[in-house]
Amino acid sequence: MINQMPSLSSMYRFQWEEAQSSYVLLYPEGMVKLSRTAGEILKRVTGKTTVKQLVSDLETEFPGSDLEPDVLNFLTEAEKNGWISF
Numbered sequence: 436m437i438n439q440m441p442s443l444s445s446m447y448r449f450q451w452e453e454a455q456s457s458y459v460l461l462y463p464e465g466m467v468k469l470s471r472t473a474g475e476i477l478k479r480v481t482g483k484t485t486v487k488q489l490v491s492d493l494e495t496e497f498p499g500s501d502l503e504p505d506v507l508n509f510l511t512e513a514e515k516n517g518w519i520s521f
Contacts, residue, residue, distance in 0.1 A: 437490075437503075439521040441510060442482030447518055449477055460518060467518075476509055480519055486510065 443449055452459040452466070458474030460467040469477065475496075479489045490503045513519045 436507060436510065436521065437487045438485050440482055440485050441480045441489075441514075441519045441521050443477070443480055443519055444517055449480075472505075473509060473513075476506055477513070477518075 446462055447467075448461045450459060450461065451457075452468075455466075455468050457471070458469045458477065460469065460477070475493065476489070479492055484492075486506070490506050493502050493506065494500070510519065514521065
């Protein structure tokens with residue numbers, strides 16, 4: 436997974452929602468309000484960035500922690516939910 440390039444499912448639109456004060460995933464039937472962490476991960480899911488690059492970027496922005504296990508866990512769940520694909 437670390438060298439794969441995840442992309443957002445075409446069924447979802449990722450955006451900042453001012454009314455929710457958070458990032459959200461919009462889809463035809465509704466909306467998923469994301470935690471701050473989930474938003475920080477998903478805003479880096481471009482289909483052109485590897486998971487390794489994504490983790491590196493997060494660890495640069497939020498120094499002092501090994502984020503790889505948490506990012507991998509989140510991406511696994513996001514894939515199961517159909518939010519992303521590899």
